[in-house]
Amino acid sequence: MSEAPVTGKGGAGRTYTIFLHFTALPAWLALTRSERGAVIERHVRPLLERYAGTTRLDWFDAEAWSASPTDVAVVTTTDMGDWYDLWEGLRDTPLFGVPYFRHEQTITTVGDGFADYERRNAPS
Numbered sequence: 001m002s003e004a005p006v007t008g009k010g011g012a013g014r015t016y017t018i019f020l021h022f023t024a025l026p027a028w029l030a031l032t033r034s035e036r037g038a039v040i041e042r043h044v045r046p047l048l049e050r051y052a053g054t055t056r057l058d059w060f061d062a063e064a065w066s067a068s069p070t071d072v073a074v075v076t077t078t079d080m081g082d083w084y085d086l087w088e089g090l091r092d093t094p095l096f097g098v099p100y101f102r103h104e105q106t107i108t109t110v111g112d113g114f115a116d117y118e119r120r121n122a123p124s
């Protein structure tokens with residue numbers, strides 16, 4: 001992953017991790033596994049490839065242990081602008097347009113943010 005600058009005070013080189021909670025809807029579950037794969041390949045993979053230099057998305061299944069969310073995506077990015085553009089692109093896909101998934105929650109984090117804050121704001 002590249003170390004692209006992130007906007008905001010002290011943001012250069014900062015990595016953000018975003019946790020997205022989703023619930024699979026009946027329209028998704030009604031598709032065959034090959035149809036699901038085709039949706040991902042046609043609509044999602046090109047977006048992930050476009051932003052691969054700064055942003056990574058990993059998908060986790062949770063439905064065996066949780067009714068909501070059924071799925072969790074973990075995004076790691078060094079460029080919040082790229083993340084925003086990727087998210088807008090994803091919203092334009094059938095995942096959310098049909099919809100196949102309901103977006104439940106977004107949690108945006110920065111690893112050891114308190115330590116970074118303390119380093120940047122330590123008395124001289």
